[in-house]
Amino acid sequence: MKPYQQLPIEFSILKQREFEQIRQFLYEEAGIFLSDIKKSLVASRLCKRLKETGYQNYGDYFEFVKNNLQHIEYHHFIDALTTNETFFFRENEHFDFVKQLIKDHSQKKSWQAWSAACSSGEEAYSLAMLFADILGIDGQWQVQGSDISQRVLAKAELAHYLLERNEGIGFERLQKYCLKGVGRQSGTFLIDDILKNKVSFFTMNLTQSCESVGMCDVIFIRNVMIYFDADSKQRVINNVIKQLKVGGYLFISHTESLMHVNHRLKQIKPSIYQRI
Incomplete structure (x- = not known):
């Protein structure tokens, strides 16, 4: 057939x-x-x-x-068969940590951040807004977003969201980085190209090599490991850590844990780790 x-x-x-x-x-x-x-x-x-x-x-x-x-x-x-649920500035404590990290390393020449399970892009664009706030839209920084689902990556690249999903962005950032829909697009907003151009998206299976990502200062891998068994979780963490620079930070969800996972990371706070 x-x-x-x-x-x-x-x-x-x-x-x-x-x-x-x-x-x-x-x-x-x-x-x-x-x-x-x-x-x-x-x-x-x-x-x-x-x-x-x-x-x-x-x-x-x-x-x-x-x-x-x-x-x-x-x-x-x-x-x-993959679940994709996210929103802007989810678990905001992580973004507060990154904000302070950038400020504490103001002499750093460039930053690379990776949203490793980015779904429809809210997490990646949240990181981009944070970097743009501190370093400017023309600063030496770049955000990458990856997911196994091509469907949600298409949404991420489109960067078109329901207005009700803007909670967490804040009025000032909406004014700076977003365009409000009018007419037939009423009730929606679009990420402005000035920010969108600083974010790239691609398909990635985290159980396989992630070398194409390059080396990163900040990696978010949140709300995805709950779908892996112990062996797959170990494989994913091994692959992801290889792309984290020495001194770089890895963020997992507050609902997740690296217990029973072998890694070369120092726990800084619950759900925040540093490669040493």
């Missing part, structure tokens, strides 16, 4: 064997582990893909995805 052939569909249930195959495949491809309680979630999210592609059961759909890794449907599959 060819993908995207439209058929009258009567969907089958997701069989346990199919769920286990999908779970194993996602783990091998992205390092993300799905527990048994995620079966209904997987069925619900992939049901939408069955409707789009015309497949009548999960088994046939999965066989196509598994055997066509270069097809766009592979990316839709990954997107459907």
Whole structure:
């Protein structure tokens, strides 16, 4: 059966064997582990893909995805099974720390920051606003954002958000770095190109080599490790730390921990680590 052939569909249930195959495949491809309680979630999210592609059961759909890794449907599959939730200046204590860090190293010639699981871009643009506040929009700094999901990266590059999502940015930054939508775009805002041009986005699987990122002074890897088992978490941390300069800082979410993970980092504060 060819993908995207439209058929009258009567969907089958997701069989346990199919769920286990999908779970194993996602783990091998992205390092993300799905527990048994995620079966209904997987069925619900992939049901939408069955409707789009015309497949009548999960088994046939999965066989196509598994055997066509270069097809766009592979990316839709990954997107459907990865959770992406973020907002501007989330866990603001981390941004306060970076702000003071920049001020304390005012003679530093350049800064490189990486939002390693950036989702739709709010975290990366929050970092960019912070650097622009202190060093100026033309300062020697750059922010990179990466994610495994091409869907959310497309949103990040578009930099177009609902106005209700601006909480945390503050009025002054909205005035400096954002454009308010009017007419048909009312109720939305756009990140201004002056800031947008300082941020780059790219697809990255953190369980694989991250060398293309280059060496960074600041790395945010927040609200993503909760989806990895112990082995994948160790692999991700190993890859990410390789891109952190000596003296650089790594930030994880307050809800996450590096317990039982081998690393070469000194804990400065809860969820803040330095490479020494």
